Amino acid sequence: MNTSLITRPLAALGATVLGALAGMGRLTLFALSTLRHMVTPPFYTREFMQALLHIGYLSLPVVGLTAFFTGGALALQIYSGGSRFSAEAVVPQIVAIGMVRELGPVLVGLMIAARVTASVAAEIATMKVTEQIDALVTLSTHPMKYLTVPRVLAGLLTVPLLVGIGDIIGIYGGWLVSTQSLGFNAATYLQNTVNFLEPIDVISSLAKGAVFGFIATVMGCYYGMQSERGAQGVGSATKSSVVAAAVLILAANFLLTQAFFAI
């Protein structure tokens, strides 16, 4: 009779672990199948163009604002922190490296998770619960090709660009604060930034962008397609997709940073 006291929690734990593993397996299969559908015809150009607009272009304002304020705050922090050991002069270099290597990609990735993953998941989940996905199938159109591939490809291509733009705007934010209120010389600041950055900094930044763009869009599509029936299903699909995308982006960021820069 005491055995149940021991086995029951164990069974619950086992079920949770198995469930998580099965979920990861399904997600991996989904991602692989997305890649496979990406390289096999047909390709829906119109849907892809629309995804470029929604995922890339319309994300510009939020990316720009986030990067601008973060770059400015970063400059202030480094200046005040650096002043504790008379190292105020490193502001341009640290802002550049901090923005390009870490904050640019991570912040853009998280903003995309909030903006794009959520809307993709909600849209696809709504299509699922209103039988639009079934309707697609009966119209001989593969939902992966029509819905997932255009969005994921758009994420893969535009998020690196957004990260690049975010990096530049972030550095600009730092430059503006430094020259306007911290007394830096405008030209010297820029020169220090450019001289300090190395190609690998920029390459790692854009590579992170591509990976985060892939994660954000795949998670939106995956949770949307998995949605249960009803409004509650749509809500929980949206929530899970954003949480999963954000956590995966941060985990991937750690792994990528390690791959690029661990000595």
Add this chain to the structure above:
Amino acid sequence: MIELSNVHKSFGSKQILRGVDLNIPRGESLVIIGGSGTGKSVMLKCVLGLIQPDLGTIKVDGEDVTKTKDRDAFLARFGMLFQGGALFDSIPVWQNVAFRLLRGALKRPRAEAREIAIEKLRRVGLSPDVADQFPAELSGGMQKRVGLARAIAADPEIIFFDEPTTGLDPIMAGVINDLIREIVVEMGATAMTITHDMTSVRAISDTVAMLHGGKIRWTGPVAQMDSGDDPYLQQFITGSSIGPIETLR
């Protein structure tokens, strides 16, 4: 041409279909009647392969639907009106109707596809200015008719209508009944229609099948429906609350 034999389907512990046997010859119009929640929509979705049956086989022209080699080509023979319309709400009405004609094997030039869409809309009693509206801007009955126009847009040989006249006014219901009859007679299509509307049943069907308790309870030519001696069938077509069919389900 469509054969279902011993089809079973459960959702969790809920048994919906418990051995459905049904045969629909080419060019025939079959109407499926049966209580709400008995699994009529599930049955249609099984034939289309949208839901996998747990047991049993479904064949179209002798080919098992779960083992089709070219699914796109298989589905290209079908048109389906979903019970809830299932219109794509991100694209305008005409692109919904012409969906199949704008991509894939049946692709036409855009202008031509639009013309066909407007013509199909006219056949379901919708004026051309509806074409550029979005599905969410239409009334329920209008959405249903757009769904119907989409189902018939590519002139499929097999058409499934899930409650085509629900939510329509009596005159529009008459228009739709005539249209379905016309499609079967003139174009030689095979049709499977689900309806609760007994006027529709009489107007559309060659054969009637009644689904009850997960099985086909009664099937026969529409002319024999009224004289059929099955008490379940009689209760259903007369709409009486007294009879063998329990009203709590």
